[in-house]
Amino acid sequence: MTQVTHKYAKEVLVIKNIPLLRSLAAQFLAFQLMVVAVVLVAVAAVSVAQSTSEFREARGARMIAVAENTASTPIVRDRIEQVPADPFVGRTLAPEVDRAVALSGASLAEILAPDGTVRVSSDPSRLGAHVDLGPSRADEGRAWFGDAEIDGTHSLVGQVPILSTDGDVLAVASVSEGYPSVWALLSGAGERLLFYLGLGAALGLIASYLLSRRIKRHTRGLEVAEIASLADHREALLHSIREGVIAVNNDGEITVLNDSAQELLGVGADAVGRRVDTVGIDPSVVELLLPGETGRSDTDTVIATTTRVLALSRRAATSGGERIGTVTTMRDSTELAALQGQLSSHKSVTDTLRAQTHEFANQLHTISGLVQLGEYDAVRDLVGTLTRRRAEISDAVTQRISDPAVAALLIAKTSLAAESGVALELAPESHLAPLDPALATDVITLLGNLIDNAVDVSVGSARRRVEVAIDDGDGLRIEVRDSGPGVPENLREAIFARGVTSKPDVPGGRGIGLALVRLVTAQHGGSVDVADMPGGGAHFTVRLQGARTHA
Template identity: 30%
Template sequence: MRVSIQTKIIVLILSLLTFITVILSGFFAYMEFRDIEDRLGDKALSTATYVAGSPVVKEAFRSPDPSERLQPYAERVRKQAGAEFVVIGNESGIRYAHPDEWKIGRHMVGGDNARALQHGESYISRAEGTLGPSLRGKTPVRNDNGDIVGIISVGFLIEDLRSTVLQRLGVLGLLTFLAIGFGTVGAIFLSRSIKNDMYGLEPYQIADLYETRQSTLKAIREGIIAIDTDGNITTINDSAADMLGLKSHVEGVPVTSILPNSVMKRVLQHGEPEFNQELSMNGKLFIVNREPIYHKNTIAGVVATFRDKTEMMEMANTLSDIKKYSDDLRSQNHEFSNKLYALAGYLHLGKNKEAVQLIEEETVNQEKQASILFHQIKDSAVQAILTGKAGRASEKKVDLQIDESSQLDPLPPHISQSHLISILGNIIDNALEAVSYQENPVVSFFVTDLGRDIVFEVSDNGPGLQADITEILEKGFTTKDGSQKRGYGLAIIQETVHGLGGMMEIENGTENGAVCSIYIPKEEGSAAKP
């Protein structure tokens, strides 16, 4: 079970707060104890010094019974000073005054009188007497000649000292409890604020989203670049880096440093998206879309997506070729339906001879074409294209002839079906269009894979080439009449052929019409030779 970020923040803050308050409380207690101890020690010593210098004490020591005068005086001083005891003894340590009168006349205990009685020192000591452990101030009593005749001991019990410290710690404990309480409330509000800033997500959820985002950016074929309000790049995917030829990370650098012609800052300024804009980069033409990024209704940056225009055109052309292939199959189906209707008509009229003749003619043609298509041409894509074009030619009343010497094994993998549709489909369509106004229109198809290259050849008996070959390859043929003008894109065919390492030749026939020859190498990466 995962612990939420809110719980982690609260526990962390409370742990730190508790740790700090405990450390500070302990330090305060120690310092307070030392401070009170020092002050009480000084008070005990000053009181003892005061008593030792009192005339009452000096006169009492000269009297026959010192205790008679010293006991009430010592009690009076003890109460005034707030001390636990004021003990007065002679030079032998025999008590003259004590809070417990029955202890008068007995030896003082604690073993800490030597410094005062023997060396004449005034000092503070810790010792355990009859009342318990205590903090004592001791000083000698001297006569008029300066001789030591007694000792004064003023003390405060250690237990009372601790009680005073604990009382003050009680106040500190209350303050600590209040601090922890306020800290808890603050931690809850802080954790909620952080959670809201993270859109209510947990860190592991943010990590999952980040990984998904990175994977998505890598999977997208379009180039993506995003910038912040300063025009610095915040995001760039692998496709964009490949298109721009970048080999190192460029996050954080100005977009104009890698795209001098970029107008993404313009979108930052006016906030209006721009779609399907052309942009030239590194000698290539791209289609670019730019949109502002908003955060709380404020522009926080701009994201641009772009794609190679040439690649987009190739895809559009491929789709167009596939559509034409579908139309060819539809035409073939339509032509076959017409023949079935004719056959049904003959049978309905009882003209069995004519019906049989139609079947025999169609059978001969189909068997001849099928023999070449399925025995000599063994590539299924080429078979399908020729079958479709045969139906289209039949509908247009054009005789599409497949050369009996044609021979083709299955094509290598680098020559795809889309390549064949683009090449063969367009060439045969051009030939069918070229002979559409001839009295006996004929289009011939030949293919062979003998040698290092695959050779496709399409010829017709049309009017032949009427324009310069360079101009034709640049612009393509276009019919000039009819409501729907169509270009047959020889330039696109040539580009596709060159992409496969091949070459194309177009020339007029020996008698009439035109001949188009395509040479494609069998091995990928090699160059074709006519």
Template identity: 30%
Template structure:
């Protein structure tokens, strides 16, 4: 049981929440600063407008020109201050003497702040700490025939601006709280989805799982191909699968697989044999499901090429043994016949009978051994003759059969080629009236020729083309690999294989000899 380790989803949730909280906190601070800046700008514009309006009022010029400016200006400026929300409106003489002020005790005393710009004819805006504390103020001149006769200052204290900004804090903080709650909810939903997808594993466990997965895929000696549900691209292809199926690097599509694998059914497959150009493969297919739904298929592929070759040799030995058994059985029958004829007092006829049968068998053996330089092929042909005879089929070796070696094929390949063609011919001929098979193997015109004819009905061009596919057969009790193996062998040696239906059904194979340097 894991202790003290957060899953990847948990860590993602915590980090997302921390990052979002920091972003919302920073955003809140920026919102407060932005609100304060907006209030400062608004205050600057307001104090400028108020000071300019008061300075340009005719009553202000009339009042500063009268003997008693304060008595005329103080009530007016206070009404304007209350109406506009200013903290102070000060009308002063050019020498800073105040005519008005929010605090009447300060009337007649000098104004505190910068007035040089206003005396020069400009409207000056500044932040200054005066008698009422830090404030944003504007100072503008009052003209009389182009001469500055007074100054008007209007201002708002920083404390009032801070109060205005503070009044907006509940809204800003409320929006921030809602944003944080939504961010936490979205992070929780994302982490829950991530937890389902990662099965609650911690990052180091996911890393270890990936490393083990990758190591297994590269080290396993079986090919592995995984397809997702309804996808054409493989999600997993290990090195052995690329080797066995001769697949290129990079993404693998179903169309890149051998034809027989592309045509596999979508269900479970057990130990199905597939033939490629160079290999005989044993394929299994399983459906992958999760929580009751299918999420893909897994192909496992094993190389049975060498095993198939050994099985081919075993079949040849078994056929040869069956041939010897048949010959022994037939020899026993003949021996009993000869013994009985001797017991019946007819020795001359017994000798003639035994000699005739011996000569017939010996002639075939001598002719094959003389014509065929490869012992394995000669043994195969002799065995097939006896095997055909047991099924009532006459198998003849044509007179043009002659070759010193099986080049360009190996002995094993020649046995595979000739053995499968002869087996198919015997099967086809066994169901006919004539029950005949003829075999020809020879070197001619720079190529190895193998021709197997039979008295069967033959195959159409379409049927013969389909016979190259793995598993296709016209016989219910055969796996259909014989002709597929023959086609792959012929393709591997850049040969040709054709079929004829008239005057006899025949399969003709031509394998070109290797060019000598």
């Protein structure tokens, strides 16, 4: 048996050895012998046809000449003309026809009556027999040669009329010779033919043996059936696994693309054999798939396209110690990323409640101490101040935002931003009616990620301010402005595409928050843009068309 495995393989593919008669060398040998046999038969057929044609042309003229000589012999003409019905003419003229046979090497010489009756023959047993003249024109006074069946033998016949002094046909001189057998025709010119055919067969066998050894060496000793079995297993494995697999050679051409990869990348099977940057794959994915001259060969990363969040793992592919390209596996992490975004939003609310718990505990301790000291006026003032501050934050949000989930998120984010020293403000012109629950969940994901990103970049800035504006007048528009350093123009597309890597030492951003923003926006048929503020900082704008609200 032959075991085929790989250092990373989890299973060993066992292929039974193929019998000798089915081996590659045996197949080449059989094929070569078949070719030689076909050539031999073809050459033999051509040789027989040519020899037959040459025999007919050469011997046909000879038969006519001998028949003419017999017909022009004086004793033959005189005996036939003077005694037409002589019963002993066969004996009288027998020496003449025998001489014709001896001189020409023919098989048979005869003198026929005009009606085809044999009157004189070199074969006495044929006297009186009837010969069908058939297509012969000798009975009409014309010489003729052609093929005829004589006593079951295919023969070449030459016939010449014996004419009287008046030009009448007295008889027909007929000379015939049987065609040689096929073996006789081949043996005449077969020695040289057989030599060359044998030489060709020997060279063919040697060439087929050397070729089979060369092919076997290049196929790692596997026979044809084993290679086919490996190919079938490879196709079955590639197209049945859930993860997408795409292989790209050193020239940037796709060499392997399984069904899952076609679905995840939005391309068809016709992409195989074409450059990866010409088949319509998202540019951010193309950048990872193309084999670079420098940098890391092995890369794990998360990339967000306009429709999916993909977790990709790229590895270099080598053969014989030489790099032949890259193999990238990918998984669809869209749902996981969306859940992660929603969990992040809910976690921020939880963090806010936890922070407020500590804050309220401190405030209660302060109130308890003031009560023990009897400072009741100070207690009243402190409680009033805390109540007004909390009411101001809630009223500033709930007066403009009617959706309770979005309002709760903004209130929580305001408190969290304040703990980081950043002022989170809601623009006065903001307005949002209650949303459908599904849409509210997506808006929370969008708003939460944008605010988290804005707060992070605003910490340490001069103004430390984040402003949020929401408007549902024409569709739904969400704007988030921060006081951070802004986004360079050459990175305004990349920040929405590439997420974090699975390796901590590879830079790539804070996470997939902005990638989720673009993904959720694209699912609603909207758009997301980023620009710089006139006084510094970034300005993110999200537009969702046809967003449904409840009046």
